[in-house]
Amino acid sequence: MDFNLSPESKMIAKAAQDFCKKEVLPIMDSIIEKDDYPDELLMRFAKARMLGMVVPKEYGGVGTSNLNIILILEELGKTGSVCAYPMMMNNSTAETILHWGSEDVKKRFLPPLCDGSAYASTAFTEPATGSDPTALTTTAVPDGDDFIVNGTKRYITSGNKKGFGVFYLKDEEIKDQKGNVTAFIVDKSSQGYTTSAPWQFMGLEGINCVDVFFKDVRVPRANILGERGNGFRILLRWIAGERIEQAAYMVGLGQAALDESIQYSKERLVRGKPMGFMQGIQWMLAEMKTKIDACRLLTYRAACLQDEGVHIDTLSSELKIFVTPAVQDVTRMALQIHGSYGYSKEYKVERLFRYAAHAGVIASSSEINRSIAGSALLR
Ligand SMILES: Cc1cc2nc3c(=O)[nH]c(=O)nc-3n(C[C@H](O)[C@H](O)[C@H](O)COP(=O)(O)OP(=O)(O)OC[C@H]3O[C@@H](n4cnc5c(N)ncnc54)[C@H](O)[C@@H]3O)c2cc1C
Known part of the structure; x- marks a missing residue:
């Protein structure tokens, strides 16, 4: 068992950090204000070689691993931006077409998903x-x-x-x-x-x-x-992969909530001292960090097993059951640490809290996932 990322994965995570700084952060306010992103966003992902990640090069893809997709999604999650979603959709839809499509279907539909000319x-x-x-x-x-x-x-x-x-x-x-x-x-x-x-x-x-x-x-x-x-089988396979990608985005949201909270705890004075000296705050920070670490390890493990070809239906359901409430709790604690400022739109943690709420109701609900994981134990 190796808990270290490969040099290639480290490089991709770093490239994703740079991409977020250059391409995502400058357009965040405008996305929120307009409730839309620029049409060329997908092209920017394509240029950074972040589309068609698992699609072989012969169809215009990058030909890399699912783990590398989730490293990018984690970085996008840290920005607290919705930009992860079009990227996630293109990658997961391309993977589905690659897996189930005839040669003709792959040739017609994979290249536009990889070069950013088609939103999936x-x-x-x-x-x-x-x-x-x-x-x-x-x-x-x-x-x-x-x-x-x-x-x-x-x-x-x-x-x-x-x-x-x-x-x-x-x-x-x-x-x-x-x-x-x-x-x-x-x-x-x-x-x-x-x-x-x-x-x-x-x-x-x-x-x-x-x-x-x-x-x-x-x-x-x-x-x-x-x-x-055979459509429902195709959907279930797609959605299992989507759950892993969504978990990675949630890990990023949670990490951002922790980073903001540590910073705030050092800067905000309570009774003349940085509030981080209070035991109650330290306990919350410790709990947040532990939860995020656990979520990250489970997410990376699920992606690695997916890359090994292991069946991920149950695994990704378990991931959803654990990661969704854990990260929601982390963002709730971040809001609490920020006091009333956390409830204000001026602070990033307000957005992180709202964004984390979506994970229980999309890409199959938390209850459906409990049924998938629970019934698997009895088979
Ligand atoms: C931001 C966002 C993006 C989305 N994007 C897409 C998209 O791109 N494509 C797409 O197809 N959909 C998309 N959806 C829809 C989303 O995937 C569905 O809304 C979700 O699967 C839940 O379906 P529902 O709302 O119809 O709930 P219902 O199926 O009506 O369920 C209602 C409640 O009953 C529970 N429930 C239902 N069946 C069971 C059961 N068998 N056992 C136990 N509990 C059960 C559910 O957990 C839920 O709490 C999106 C939704 C949102 C909010």
Whole structure:
């Protein structure tokens, strides 16, 4: 067992730190104010070789490891910015296409995800469900070489950004209700594809999460990903990887909350002394550090096992169960340490606290993950 990062991983983590300083921090205020990021953000990630990370070079990717993706996401998390999300979506969608796509599908869709010309989406959720594959109502009906798609998808990250997405749809020709979900790659500029204004959330300003409306949208049969009826399996595999990436982002948020708190505890005077001298503050700092270390080790381990080809369904669910409340608690303590200033938008910890709240309700809820991990123990 080796707890040290390889020289390549150290170099990538350092490059990510530099990227955050140069490309993310200068645009943070504007992202929050406009509730949007600049369109060229993805190109900047591509230029820094942070897209298509696990995609082989022959398709335009970097050909590196999942561990290196999460090192970048951790740095992006430290900035407390939403920029991690488009990068995460592109990388995870590319990995899914690489794993399940035919040669033709890989050749058509991987290069634009790697060179930053296409924003990826992954769309399962609908107004009536975010968890149940048997409740999908957005339909795909065969029509010659195409399928005709009708319905509504909800909360689709980057659904309004140019590019394409993997959409999980009810395949009307398959009669088995439990296995009728098919994954389609849909061009977001297709005729009949429209979106709502972005949802306003308590955090993650700029995530560009929209409802997608399909009105007789034609999707070529050649854009089916994997086997027809196998969509839910494809989704579950994608979401397991997404949970590891999200955990890395959470580790970054938690680390930033601790860094801010240490600094504040040294600077803020209480009864004439830096408040960090008080035992109550030290105990909180110690607890925060311990929790973040544990989250980081679990996250790195999960990514390393993923790189070794180990099945990560249960592992990534356990990660979600542990990391989500741990980092939420860390950001809560950071707010407390800052007193009323922590409740003010002037201070970064206010944002970190709000952003950390999202992890329990996206990329499958905490409860669903408890069910995945618990039922696995009884099999
Ligand atoms: C910022 C943001 C970004 C998002 N991005 C995307 C995206 O890009 N693509 C996408 O498809 N979706 C996206 N979503 C949607 C998100 O993934 C779903 O909302 C989430 O999976 C939960 O679904 P739901 O809200 O429909 O909850 P429901 O499924 O209705 O569940 C409601 C409650 O019941 C619990 N519950 C449900 N089923 C069970 C069960 N079997 N056992 C125990 N408890 C259960 C849940 O845990 C939850 O607490 C995003 C959401 C947000 C907030």
